[in-house]
Amino acid sequence: xxxxxxxxxxxxxxxxxxxxxxxxxxxxxxxxxxxxxxxxxxxxxxxxxxxxxxxxxxxxxxxxxxxxxxxxxxxxxxxxxxxxxxxxxxxxxxxxxxxxxxxxxxxxxxxxxxxxxxxxxxxxxxxxxxxxxxxxxxxxxxxxxxxxxxxxxxxxxxxxxxxxxxxxxxxxxxxxxxxxxxxxxxxxxxxxxxxxxxxxxxxxxxxxxxxxxxxxxxxxxxxxxxxxxxxxxxxxxxxxxxxxxxxxxxxxxxxxxxxxxxxxxxxxxxxxxxxxxxxxxxxxxxxxxxxxxxxxxxxxxxxxxxxxxx
Amino acid sequence: xxxxxxxxxxxxxxxxxxxxxxxxxxxxxxxxxxxxxxxxxxxxxxxxxxxxxxxxxxxxxxxxxxxxxxxxxxxxxxxxxxxxxxxxxxxxxxxxxxxxxxxxxxxxxxxxxxxxxxxxxxxxxxxxxxxxxxxxxxxxxxxxxxxxxxxxxxxxxxxxxxxxxxxxxxxxxxxxxxxxxxxxxxxxxxxxxxxxxxxxxxxxxxxxxxxxxxxxxxxxxxxxxxxxxxxxxxxxxxxxxxxxxxxxxxxxxxxxxxxxxxxxxxxxxxxxxxxxxxxxxxxxxxxxxxxxxxxxxxxxxxxxxxxxxx
Numbered sequence: 001x002x003x004x005x006x007x008x009x010x011x012x013x014x015x016x017x018x019x020x021x022x023x024x025x026x027x028x029x030x031x032x033x034x035x036x037x038x039x040x041x042x043x044x045x046x047x048x049x050x051x052x053x054x055x056x057x058x059x060x061x062x063x064x065x066x067x068x069x070x071x072x073x074x075x076x077x078x079x080x081x082x083x084x085x086x087x088x089x090x091x092x093x094x095x096x097x098x099x100x101x102x103x104x105x106x107x108x109x110x111x112x113x114x115x116x117x118x119x120x121x122x123x124x125x126x127x128x129x130x131x132x133x134x135x136x137x138x139x140x141x142x143x144x145x146x147x148x149x150x151x152x153x154x155x156x157x158x159x160x161x162x163x164x165x166x167x168x169x170x171x172x173x174x175x176x177x178x179x180x181x182x183x184x185x186x187x188x189x190x191x192x193x194x195x196x197x198x199x200x201x202x203x204x205x206x207x208x209x210x211x212x213x214x215x216x217x218x219x220x221x222x223x224x225x226x227x228x229x230x231x232x233x234x235x236x237x238x239x240x241x242x243x244x245x246x247x248x249x250x251x252x253x254x255x256x257x258x259x260x261x262x263x264x265x266x267x268x269x270x271x272x273x274x275x276x277x278x279x280x281x282x283x284x285x286x287x288x289x290x291x292x293x294x295x296x297x298x299x300x301x302x303x304x305x306x307x308x309x310x
Numbered sequence: 311x312x313x314x315x316x317x318x319x320x321x322x323x324x325x326x327x328x329x330x331x332x333x334x335x336x337x338x339x340x341x342x343x344x345x346x347x348x349x350x351x352x353x354x355x356x357x358x359x360x361x362x363x364x365x366x367x368x369x370x371x372x373x374x375x376x377x378x379x380x381x382x383x384x385x386x387x388x389x390x391x392x393x394x395x396x397x398x399x400x401x402x403x404x405x406x407x408x409x410x411x412x413x414x415x416x417x418x419x420x421x422x423x424x425x426x427x428x429x430x431x432x433x434x435x436x437x438x439x440x441x442x443x444x445x446x447x448x449x450x451x452x453x454x455x456x457x458x459x460x461x462x463x464x465x466x467x468x469x470x471x472x473x474x475x476x477x478x479x480x481x482x483x484x485x486x487x488x489x490x491x492x493x494x495x496x497x498x499x500x501x502x503x504x505x506x507x508x509x510x511x512x513x514x515x516x517x518x519x520x521x522x523x524x525x526x527x528x529x530x531x532x533x534x535x536x537x538x539x540x541x542x543x544x545x546x547x548x549x550x551x552x553x554x555x556x557x558x559x560x561x562x563x564x565x566x567x568x569x570x571x572x573x574x575x576x577x578x579x580x581x582x583x584x585x586x587x588x589x590x591x592x593x594x595x596x597x598x599x600x601x602x603x604x605x606x607x608x609x610x611x612x613x614x615x616x617x618x619x620x
Contacts, residue, residue, distance in 0.1 A: 192533035203593040218599040223502035233597035236590035280546035283513040287543030
């Protein structure tokens with residue numbers, strides 16, 4: 001085994017949740033970064049991070065954590081990005097690369113870019129990976145394997161900085177793709193934000209029915225409902241911020257969804273079996289596409305494992 | 311290992327898809343039935359069943375298959391139950407138990423019960439188990455393990471027949487529960503039918519967007535959308551029939567769902583972060599309930615396997 005030189009001397013992870021924690025594990029495993037500093041707002045999270053040795057040094061403030069770092073990763077909820085960027089700006093090392101892992105890109109760019117001093121490279125990013133768990137203990141090194149890491153460089157982003165960050169993502173097992181920020185936000189509204197809101201809604205409906213008890217819903221959830229509950233268990237703060245910061249695209253998709261739902265409701269009411277059958281046949285083909293693209297397995301009932309092979 | 315006497319001498323499986331096939335495997339593995347006959351409407355399915363030895367004998371008609379059977383399982387789409395019941399009625403052996411595995415109970419009872427001759431016991435049932443695959447090759451013996459098998463006996467159902475059927479379901483690894491047919495249909499509308507329609511709708515929406523290509527939807531599906539596609543890949547004929555035969559309960563839940571969705575859409579539009587956060591915190595608790603009830607695992611990204619341990 002060849003051990004390549006680290007891509008970065010010192011990484012600072014701002015936020016120590018699922019994504020930052022998984023990055024810490026993956027960066028260490030791959031020898032990608034020489035030293036990892038970290039900061040979390042909550043003292044409890046910082047204590048846990050110290051206890052499990054998640055990073056090399058834990059700092060009480062973001063400003064301290066970024067000192068001397070050539071890589072800074074903003075891994076906080078989207079709504080907290082602006083405040084963090086303002087706090088760290090005066091302490092960023094010249095030539096440092098700043099990136100983020102937010103699920104929305106345009107609003108993060110609007111929040112962060114104005115604070116970035118000249119000579120520091122801001123390259124926004126978004127790893128499409130996650131689980132329903134959160135917190136400093138939830139990370140694992142294989143989270144990014146065979147998943148996409150989207151980078152949305154700005155028109156004036158430094159090409160070498162973008163490439164170095166892409167190499168880091170690839171080193172953690174991800175596939176890297178470049179995208180326009182606005183297009184990113186629309187693609188994610190379809191593939192992630194609207195599905196999450198719909199899952200939250202479905203779980204919420206089940207929660208307040210009178211005739212069907214919650215224990216019955218839980219007991220018989222394997223009949224389909226269960227598939228919604230995993231994503232409806234995702235971190236509430238993170239998702240509140242996603243919806244508030246990708247408002248237009250999400251509302252657009254939800255509007256289309258409501259229209260489509262009404263068409264199918266009407267087909268049920270009218271007893272139009274042919275329309276239902278045609279619709280369900282089309283959606284089946286999309287599932288096959290996902291399996292062929294290696295983003296899920298054909299094993300019945302998912303059969304997914306925590307770390308899908310690359 | 312003690313080998314108990316079989317519960318039935320001769321089972322007839324009408325329909326040879328995922329559920330019947332899994333029953334054949336599970337009944338054999340458990341030594342629950344001495345001999346298994348089968349029938350499928352499609353010649354291709356019958357040929358496959360013969361080729362893989364799914365059952366002991368394959369018949370071209372349902373009438374032939376049920377001759378001499380003390381257990382008859384109707385495992386066809388809900389919309390086909392009436393015709394099958396009419397066909398087999400004159401050929402049912404005295405004392406036979408007839409059950410079904412349909413996802414809707416009241417309409418199956420309405421369709422089947424009038425055809426059942428005196429001296430034959432009809433005990434409707436519904437195993438809450440399945441995968442997105444269908445056809446004679448899709449079955450496996452552990453499908454029912456740790457899953458619920460709901461029985462909805464009629465007021466005049468024979469107690470001994472109900473108990474014998476319950477023993478069979480338990481022998482295949484399922485947990486058995488009795489339920490009123492109408493309550494069953496409402497519970498399933500919440501836990502299964504509405505979620506399936508919503509998943510079909512979400513996948514359908516993604517399918518006809520212009521600005522986001524289908525290849526992008528597939529590529530980036532792991533961000534949440536993927537969780538919808540599994541259940542939206544389920545058998546189109548089966549599901550068409552479910553919606554048409556559990557129309558009222560499904561439309562009721564879908565109506566509630568649309569209301570709830572609009573409330574959340576409005577919260578996004580108004581920027582009401584507190585309402586979103588409260589909602590998402592509530593739904594997270596339901597997920598925990600499902601894990602505690604053993605109907606899913608807490609392993610990140612599902613971590614499910616085809617045959618969950620009992």
